[in-house]
Each structure stands twice: as structure tokens, then as C-alpha cells.
Amino acid sequence: MISYLHQPSTGRLFDANTSDKLSLEPLCLDERILGAASCGIVLSDAGKPDMPIVYCNPAFERITGYSRQEVVGRNCRFLQGVDTNPQVVEQIRQALRTEQEVKVVLKNYRKDGTPFWNELAISPIRDAKERVIYFIGVQTDITSQKQAQEELRASHALLKAQQEADPDGVIVIAPNGQIINYNSRLCQMWQVPDDMMKSSDKEEFLECVLPLIAEPLKVFSKVEYLEQHPPLTHKDEIQLTDGRIFELYSTPALSATGTCYGRIWSFRDITQNKRTEQQLKQQAKQERLLSCINQRINQSLNLNEVLNTAVEEVRKFIKCDRTLIYRFNPDWTGTVDVESVGEGWMRIVGTTIEDDFFKNPEVISFLYQDGYIRVIDDIYNANLSPCHIELLEKLQVRANLVAPILHGKNLWGLLVVQQCSGARKWQQQEIECVRKLSIQLSMAIQQAALFEQVSAELKERQAAEAALRKSETKLKEKATQLEKTLRELKQTQLKLIQNEKMSSLGQLVAGIAHEINNPITFIAGNIDHANQYAQDLLELVQIYEQHYPQPAPEIETLTEDIDIDFLREDLPKLLSSMQFGVNRLETLVASLKNFSRLDEAERKCMDVEQGMENTLLILQHRLKPEASNIQVVKDYGKLPPVDCYPGQLNQVFMNLLNNAIDALNSGDEQADKNKGSASTELSFPYHAPTPTIWIRTELSERNSVLIHIADNGCGIPEHIKEQIFDPFFTTKPVGEGTGLGLSISYQIVVDKHEGHLHCFSAPGYGTEFVVEIPLL
Ligand SMILES: Cc1cc2nc3c(=O)[nH]c(=O)nc-3n(C[C@H](O)[C@H](O)[C@H](O)COP(=O)(O)O)c2cc1C
Ligand SMILES: Nc1ncnc2c1ncn2[C@@H]1O[C@H](COP(=O)(O)OP(=O)(O)OP(=O)(O)O)[C@@H](O)[C@H]1O
Ligand SMILES: [Mg+2]
Incomplete structure (x- = not known):
């Protein structure tokens, strides 16, 4: 309750209780106090009807926008508007009626129409007799505060909602x-x-x-x-x-x-997250395991290795005491093929187990079913027969998972996961893993069987191939051997023929030479005597003519018949011609002997020119004008004696000269046939009009002698050039040529004398052979 008001003129407070009715002036005058107040202050006359305003301070004017003149005499309700809470107004009304103090917050409106929140405190002012004479209203503009509060509430509500959400x-x-x-x-x-x-x-x-x-x-x-x-x-x-x-x-x-x-x-x-995470981890682990085993299956074709890996990895993954692979025998007993056992548990690999359980056809048919897995969490709680329990006890098994492994449509074996330490509630994931693995193992077995089959076939095929190769090699070897033998045979034949030819020709020549030699000596020795005797006889006839000019008619007739004068003249000529013939025969015999050289099978120094001349002499009959009209042009160089087999070398000359004569005799027709575009530079003028054989000998720069024998005959066609040195190759009619001449010559020159035999030929124009014999 306000009991004192300021007395502006004196500056002292006056006692409200001492005056009946306080005069207004002193109340309002002290502008210094009321004007400085930050709250709006309004004074209403309680005694007048509708309690008109009698005073308001500057803060009121500032807050409401109304001037004092505008408000004095009016009831304060003009500050209210449509939004002003009627309950709060009622509260004020109530307080005023009962002359109580009241404190409210209500919405008011300023002169310009803008709303503001007014924290209003109204108190009665009493006179000395306790009668209410005024009401004083103190107003505080709490709009901004209210706004802040509102915002705070909103954000608080938001926060709460968020928190709840x-x-x-x-x-x-x-x-x-x-x-x-x-x-x-x-x-x-x-x-x-x-x-x-x-x-x-x-x-x-x-x-x-x-x-x-x-x-x-x-x-x-x-x-x-x-x-x-x-x-x-x-x-x-x-x-x-x-x-x-x-x-x-x-x-x-x-x-x-x-x-x-x-x-x-x-x-x-995060329970669910953790579980999912755990499951995912487990699943990833399982996938890793399966893919690892799958990889093994793909990489290794060794079934045992795959099975071993499988049991090892599964035991690690499932964390059980034993995993094994049990393989069925035809009588449905089975053997533990591979296993992985935890420490402290019995090893049973290799054990043959007779489990009556598998002798039950129903069980077997169950096992055939894809994906069937036998799950036993506890052997004592699985309705097993006592003897089955006993068997499992023996193997220290308390809980197990059994999955079939199929090979095609046949039951091959079982993948078994065992817990020995105690009963175990197998997890779905573990069961699933074992199931998937058993399918993988079935595949591995299939693959291994296929591989075995393929490798067996491969081995068989390889063996067959090896045998084939071996026999092929043997055949090849045989063929090579045969070829070699044939070659050797030909060579031997060649040698035989050559020897035969040589010796028979040599013998013939030698025989003839010998046979001719005797009569020639005989004739030659007697020719002189015959000459002497004839001269003596002619002298005697002459003396008879001198002493008997008139001979008897018989003598005269004979003298005329024999033409004694011609005889006298011709006889010496005849004898000298005989002498000439004998001389020629003697040369021929010497040549024959020289040619055959039967006595000279060893190497000897030979005069090449002489050898050639002797050969030509033997061939004289083929070169005579009436035979062929072949011209022989000789150009002998100055050669040292050549260390060689003279008889054999003469044979070469004879072969080459014979061929040249043959080529010249073959006629123009053959030459025209042979004529080709190829023309080799020959060292002789083969365009010469007459059939000619050129013979030239010379010393080469390589310390060898070169013997050229060329002809302007038919030449050698390009396509047979490679064959002419082959034994038995001939272009001559059957019976005329053996085809051995050049091959023998080649052998003599190249093999025997380590020389060379070159052939140059311009088909259709002529041929040149060059024999090169190295000088030692
Ligand atoms: C001293 C005094 C000051 C007042 N100040 C206000 C004011 O600032 N705002 C307002 O809405 N009402 C104010 N009132 C209340 C109204 O003047 C009036 O009493 C109220 O509206 C209830 O009366 P009604 O039912 O006749 O309107 C004040 C009243 C008194 C006596
Ligand atoms: N001077 C040549 N001109 C043309 N062809 C030749 C000449 N020399 C050899 N030949 C060819 O070479 C072939 C082989 O000659 P080679 O001397 O070996 O046997 P041939 O003369 O046929 O028989 P053979 O000499 O035994 O009587 C001849 O048939 C011939 O076709
Ligand atoms: Mg020949």
C-alpha cells in the first residue's frame, strides 16, 4: 500500500493520513520525482463516478502515446482493446470494488494502435479515516520481456519436443x-x-x-x-x-x-546394431571360409588336400572340438578319411566305424535329400538308441552336425562337426555353413573324380603318343639307314663300275697294245730287210736286162704284165709308206700304254698335255672328218708336271671329250630345243659356225692347273643342270649312255684329287667344263 506521496513544494513527504482529502496539486506538482520515474503512474479519483484520471506522469504519456490533457477525466479502460483478456479486466474490477490492491498483466493499446503488455499494479489511497479516495496505477511496459519469455517458451517447447523425438x-x-x-x-x-x-x-x-x-x-x-x-x-x-x-x-x-x-x-x-554387425561379421567369415574352400577346390585337384583344408577351416570357424569326413564303403560301414581335432580330444582318423544308423534305408534316403542336416545338440536328449549313444560316447561325441556329401547321385560320405566338451546348441548360421560346405565338397569330389578320369585318359593318350613317336622315330631311323645304305650301295656300285670300266678298258687297251706291238716290232724289224731285199732284187733284174736285151717271150710277157718300171718306182715308196705306218702304229701303242697306265695305279707326275693328246688319239675315230667333222682347237699353256693319278685323269678327259662330241652330234634340233633366255658367259666363241671343241690348259693364281674343255654343242637345259653329276643321270637314249661319265669324273676330280669340276652352260649354245687340279 502506498502511504506517502511527495510534497513537491516543500520537498517533504506529507502524511496522507493527516488530511481528509488530499489536494491534487501538491500530489502532481512534484514533476521531478514522478517525471523521473520509468514506470507510468496514473491517479484516479475513487470518489467520482467511473473513476476518472486526475493525474498521469510523463512515463505514462511515453508508454501510451497519450498526453496528460487527453487522458485526464477519462477512465483508464480506453487503453484496452479487442484482445484484452476480459478475465483480467474482471479481476481489476473486482479489486476496485473490494478496494484491494491488484497486480495484473494485460494487453493494452497505445494511441497509434500498437499493442503492448502492461504490468499494472493498482493500489487504493486512503484518507485518515481509511476511506479510499484515490487509486494509483503503476504501469510497466513489459512487451519486450513478454516477447523474450514467449520465445524462450517456444524454444523450450521445441527442445522438449526434440528431446522426446x-x-x-x-x-x-x-x-x-x-x-x-x-x-x-x-x-x-x-x-x-x-x-x-x-x-x-x-x-x-x-x-x-x-x-x-x-x-x-x-x-x-x-x-x-x-x-x-x-x-x-x-x-x-x-x-x-x-x-x-x-x-x-x-x-x-x-x-x-x-x-x-x-x-x-x-x-x-545399439543391441540390434551389434547383433546385425555380429551376424554380418559371422556371415562374412562364413563366406570367406566357403570361398577359401571353393578356391582350394578350384586351385587344387588334389582331393585329399581339399578335404583336409575343409575340416581344418570348418573347425576354426565353428570353434568345435572335432570335424571329420567320413567315407562310406559299399556295405555302408565307413572310414574317417580326414579330420581336424582340438587339443585333448581323441584322434579317430583312419577308424572304420560301423554305425547301424546308416544301415537304415530310411536314413539313407533322408541323406540323399539335398540340404538335409542331422542336428544333435545333446546325444542324451535326441532320442538315440542306446547302442548309438554308446558308439558316440566311445568317440567322445556329445553334440554333432552331420551333412551328406554326394558324388553325383550317390551318397559318397558325410561331413561331421562334433562337440566333445559338452552339449551344444547349434546356431542356424553354423548349420547353414555346414550345409553349404557339404555341397561344395560334393562338387570337389565330382571335380576330383573327373580329373582322375581325365588324367587317366591323358596318361593313356600320352603313352600311346609316346609309343607312336617311338615307332615313328624308329621308322625314320630305318628310313635314314636305308637311304644311307642305298647311297653307299650306289657309291659302291659306282666304284665297282668305275673300276670295272677302268680295268676292262685298261686291260683291253693294254692287251691290244701288246698284241699290236709284237707284229709291229716284227714288221718294223723286217721292213729294212725287205727294203734291202727288194733293192737287191731290182738291181739283179736290171743287170739281167743289161746282159740279156732279148729276153725269152715268157719273161717279156711277165715284165709287161707286172709293169716292172712302175714296180721299180713304186716299191721303195710302198716300203717307206709301210715304214711310216709302222711308225704310227708304234706311237699308237705308246699312247695306248700311256692311257691305260695299268702299271701306274699310284700317284705320279703327269704331263697333262701329253695325257690329253693320248686321249684325243684314242678318240680319233670319233673326230675324223668322215665321222663328225669336228674341229679341235687346242691352246696348251706351259704347265708343270701335275702330281696325280694319270690313268684316272685321262678317264676324266675322255668322259668330258666324249660328252662334248655327243653334244656336238646331237644336232641343231636339240640345240634349238635347249635354247633359253639364260645365257652364261662362256670363255669360248661358241657362236663359231663349225662344230668345235676348245681345249685350253692354264696355271691358275690359286696354284692349280685348269683344264677347260668346251664345245658349241646343244648346251645343258637349265632344269637338268643340277642333276648332271648324279650317277645314272643321262639324257641319252637307252643303251647309248650309262649316265656315269660325269659322276665318275666328279669323284675322280673332287674326291681323289681334291680339286673342282665346274660346269658352265648356255643352253642351246654350248658348254664348258673346267677341271681344276691343285698343285701340291
Ligand atoms: C488508478 C487506476 C488505474 C488504472 N489503469 C488502467 C490501465 O492502465 N489499463 C487498464 O486497462 N485499466 C486500468 N484501470 C482499470 C480501468 O480503469 C477499469 O477500472 C476497468 O476496466 C474495470 O472497469 P470497467 O468494468 O468499468 O471497465 C485502472 C483503474 C484505476 C482505478
Ligand atoms: N658337253 C655337254 N653338252 C651338253 N650336255 C652334256 C654335256 N656333258 C654332259 N651333258 C649332259 O649330262 C648328261 C650326263 O652326262 P654323263 O657323262 O654323266 O652321262 P652320259 O654321257 O649320258 O652317259 P655315259 O657318259 O655314261 O655314256 C648327259 O646325258 C647330257 O645330257
Ligand atoms: Mg658321258
């Missing part, structure tokens, strides 16, 4: 341990009743929560540590006893200036 449970705890904020998700996650949270006590919250945590002490100490170290943020995972996993995130709630208002604890249920 958050999938995480959030709690904010002040440094003093008071819960400042939390959302309903938190209560739900931690199973805390909302009532308890309302108590806002951290300790109570912890008491409720800690029993749910798997390791409460660890978590608790972390909470404490964080409370002691406000700036720290922390992230962690909390394992709950019921299996859930929460991710914890704690961070200090700091103001912009760094003041710490508390700590935010945010919890996220």
Missing part, C-alpha cells in the same frame, strides 16, 4: 546432482518409473539403474570420474544383464562463456 535416452544432471532434464525414452530404456525421475535425484536414479548393468562397478567409477572432470567427454558401451547393449555418450553442458551447467548423458540402444 530423440531415439536416444537423454538425462542432464547438474553439478549438484540434481536431474535438470530427461526424456521419456530414458525412462523407457532404463525401466525407471516417471515418478522417481520427478524426485530429480541423481542418486536415486543410479540406484535404479546400476543393477541392470553387467559390470556396475566399472560403470559407476567412470561416472564418478567424469563428474570430477567436468570438461571431459566420453563415449563407451554398456553391457546390460538382459543382453542389451547401450552406447553411452557423455558431454558437459557448457554456456557460451564456459560455465558448466551440468552433464548430459545420452544412451543409445
